Amino acid sequence: MADEAKSGGGLSFKPMDQFEVKSLFGGEVGMFTITNVTLWLALAVLAVIGLLVLTTSKRETVPGRGQSIAELMYGFVYKMVEDVTGKDGIKYFPYIMTLFMFILCANFLGLIPMSFTTTSHIAVTAVLGFGVFIAVTVLGFALNGAAFLGLFWPTSAPLPLRPVLAVIELISYFVRPVSHSIRLAGNMMAGHAVLKVFAGFAQVAAIAPVAIVGVMAIYGLEVLVSAIQAYVFTILTCVYLKDALHPHH
Amino acid sequence: MAENTNAAGEVAAGAPPGMPQLNTDYFANQIFWLIITLVVIYFVLSRVALPRIAAILAERQGTITNDIAAAEDLKAKAEAAEAAYEKALADARAEAQRIAGETKAAIQADLDVAIEKADAEIAAKAAESEKAIAEIRAGAQDAVKEVAKDAAQDIVALMGGKADAKAITAAVNDRMKG
């Protein structure tokens, strides 16, 4: 991953090498191979367990630091689900919490130098995004039947405009999972690639200090982006879920 | 530059150059492990973490509610105790006032009796004394009259006159009055 620092003369940028999937124990990458993806996904699971299970093991009435963090995250996502989807969305809270905790932990683990960012892969985020999309669509039809199609027929608009709006609504509905997944993967990929490009500039001694300051600044921005993208993914999931629960609003 | 990168990538990884994200060879692996991860996280959260945190929050809410109720209870008790204390104080004060009033009245009655008695005694003594003084005074007047009569008789006798006892007595009486 970091072997591009010295490769003959001149600048060498390999911002995409960090995203390479590698088999940990050699051999071709097949479906069940244990790769660096497996490693960092497992670390994300451990991080989730560490954040939410180990910290709350003492069940203190007056929480310590770790338990406060766990309760804060619980309260944050719970309130988000309740605010956006209403009372009847609460039963989907564990799924949304799963998404939030996974994306948050994966994003932050990806910021560790030399690590592998699982959420920067379109395959990963597409599973998340299309999973949400399919779940929400199925749920919408299961709960509302054909009335769910009312989502694409804006009754508040004048009649001649409605078919046009319906087409636009339909397109925007089917673009949702694409934008949902590419937003997350693109943000992660862009940030990490930019970090690598700045690190590549550090090969030139004259501008190395500037490059290092730049890396630090971008890194700070990436910490922010990691948290915001987890939040945005979660809140958009809540918004889509709200559409499925209440197509008429 | 791109040719460089691509060439290097080809040499290094042996995979198609460019973005590893678009390499479909990796998709099955990533999706497989991702789904396992999500399922594991979901079960950890829904079976362990979320019920536990919900229980902790509910317990805390309960504790806070109980504590507030207990505090209200204690406050009410304290208020009752204060009221009882105030009442006892007022009662005691009233009792003290009553006792003081009674005592004062009793003392006043005794005092009145004693004063009356004393007044009566004083009045009796005064009357007695007055009588005595009147007697003394009467005695003295008589004595003075006697002396004056005698003196007037003697003076008249000395002057060579025959003293008319009746006239002298009248004159002396007249003088004594005047």
Next chain:
Amino acid sequence: MEGELAHIGAGLAGLGTGLAALGVGNVAGNFLAGALRNPSAAAGQTATLFIGIAFAEALGIFSFLVALLLMFAV
């Protein structure tokens, strides 16, 4: 020659990220202006703010993706 054209295209696509920055700034700036007029209503609208920023930013990310595709995948 084709690779060079792809690089030019990547540069042009990169402009899109800068334009998306304008969009994000517009969203955040308007939010701030509204929040300063009515600070009591601002807290309830932060979710809307982030959704708006996410939509504006997503399009910039798309153009960045196009740039990356032109650079590395074409």
